[in-house]
Amino acid sequence: MKGIIFNLLEDTLVAAYGAAIWEDLLRDIGSDGVYTSLGSYDDDQVQSLVLAASRKLSQPPAEILRWFGRAAMPLLVERYPRYFEGQSSIRAFLYSVNKIIHPEVRKIYPGAIVPTFEFRDAEDGGLLMGYRSPRRFCSLVQGFVEGAAAHFGETIVFTHLKCMHNGDNACLFHIGFGGSNRGSA
């Protein structure tokens, strides 16, 4: 996992819960906390931090990840504005992830492992989105999508149709546009 994710996690947690929480979490998992955006670190460390935060904040890890995705989005917009500038809607933005954003990410972080998403237009006008990754961060994906929707000022309904956490070999999301947010995990 790239250091940028650790930095974003620190920033969002500190912003929401104060500076001490990050020190506590680092102490809990026994990490020195030296994360630079360009560095690569074990995926385990993110998992451990999420679990530690889950314990500390008395919330399921999935909920921590979803919250983190939503909260990190404004920081991403601030740090990488050009990925968002060209897009007019959350739908267009999602479609650009594979084509533009991930190739760009690879430019900055050579060797970064980025997930490839599958997209299909759903018959009801919504969007079907497939996700498959050994990290099984489907909740983080949901958080990012919801955060991005908020950036574009849109309301979406994010539904988990299939989930790797339920034994499926991939996650399948349905994203409805214009409805009320009744997301599930």
Added chain:
Amino acid sequence: MVQPEGCDEICASYRSRYERERKSRLAAEAIAERGLQELYQKKQLLELVGSIAISANQSSSIEEALQFAIERICETTGWQVAHVYMASAGDPRQLSPTHSWYGADREGIEEFRAQSEAISFDAGKGLPGRVLSTGSPAWIADLARDDNFPRRDAALRCGFTAAFAFPVLAGTEVVAVLEFYADHGVKPDDSFLQLMGQIGAQLGRVVERRRTEEHLVHEAYHDSLTRLPNRALLLDRLAQAMSRHKRHPDSKFAILFVDIDRFKIVNDSLGHSAGDELILQAASRFSQVLREEDVLSRCYECASGERGTLARLGGDEFVVLLEDLKDTVEAAKVAIRLQKSIGAAFFIGGTQLFVSASIGIASSDTPYTFPGDVLRDADLAMYRAKASGKAQYQVFDTRMHEQAMRRLDLESNLRLAMKHREFELYYQPIVHGATGGLHGFEALLRWSRPGFGLVAPGAFIDVAEDTDIIVPLGLWALEEACSTARDWRQQFPAHTGLTMSVNLSLKQFVQPQLALDIYTILEKTGIDPALVKLEITERCTMDDTERAQTVLSQLRALGVQLSIDDFGTGFSSLSYLHRFPFQNLKVDRSFVSRIGSDPESLAIVRTIVRLARDLRLSVTAEGVETELQLERLRHLGCDYAQGYFFAKPLSRQDAENVLRYGLRSPAAFALAEH
């Protein structure tokens, strides 16, 4: 930013320091990220240049290479639409549109595409024209504000906002311009343009390579001196003409084989560069004739004109192929015009030269299967034209081919004859004019050809000359004659001072080791050289008088006698005659045969004898057949005579009978009557 939670000053100072450090870190990371991104893009672009260079090296056509290039450039850089303009074939200062596009399936592009494919650009006009005039890439950052862009409205309507273009350069020549469009703002970037310039140079190599190939192909089919088609291209066009004739028998063709007479003399006397110059000028005159022919045929025949190809086969040989003839008689008319064109004086290096051309014609009147056969027959007809006096033309007929075949047959039989010892010598007596007593013999060649009987030299000596068989044959004859003379001297000691005359041919005469060969024969046979008379025609002394003088002096130094043969038939150069060390002069039989009836011939012989006296040469008259002729020759004071009046050429055995019993004996007379 986290709110401070009421700590003391030190704590606040640490906090602000922490914030500074954090910002520094973020700034450093941002710098590093930008650097990595730029590095990545550079690498991508270098890979782009590399892949286009590889493709350019492998593609078979420039069109293919350019299509690949615009695809790769768009895919790598995010420019959405690209189009190719090529330098016009006729005018390199103009660009013509192509149908090569990338992204031409874009929605709403139809109008822009139609305009782009309909417009040509002069230097300076529009985006492509700007690139054409400067030879450098050009960039339009905002299409809406560019006034030198004729397709602006259509471009704006399909959403384009920026454009750039770069040239494909072969050397310094713009051979194509590639233009690119995008619907988002792209800022001009010098290093990017520089890279595109490199791509343009790589693509230009394809053009340079193709030009080199075309040049090589042209070389393979053209003569390097005159730039005219060569044999290969001529045969190719002839084959096409033949197949057209096969499909449309009314479309006739003819081949004119043109050979410049006396070219070798020009080359030898004035040098090869003068020879080359003559060829160039002749080629230009022939071309002019063909151009005029073309115009003439267009004027008078309107629909189908003659089409002429002038080719050079090498040396002084040109070939004209006339196609789409209504009548092959036209070929003869062209031949006459070609000869006329070359008849006017040439000026080469300050020297005025006159040459002529011998022309052989072969045409579709003879049925042909192979182009090479047409050429061969025209060549044969040309030789016939040359042989019948220069500056002539001859139309091939099948008899020529038969004759050529017979000649070929004769040639191979001659070679075999040497091997099988089918040649023998006959000896014709030569008598003293005054007394009628025997002076000597002339050795004459006969070929005892199986199935043909005894063949006289007239039937084969020309072929022997042409094929150089004469050289070994002549030496054999000399050796044979010398050993016969030596034998007779021993057998018939009463006949002292009998001479043996032997002919030397022109080909023998030009052999560098002639004197050595003759010396060897004299030594080998042990004959007294003073008894050997070498008969040499005027021709031998004509081409190179200095060399002739040297050779004759060498021969004279061997002790043999030298006789000038067939005197009066060549272009006798009297001014040189006294400089050659001849002892004897032989009056040609053509004068002798008319000496009884034609006063002019008598006068000529009288003059020749007088000339010989003045130069202290003895005179032999050959071809004496009547008493009257003998009387007149005696009266003129002719030293020696030979001919049927005395004896025809005799076999060795018959000649020995003459030596044994005397020329006037009944036995010898009986022989003479055979």
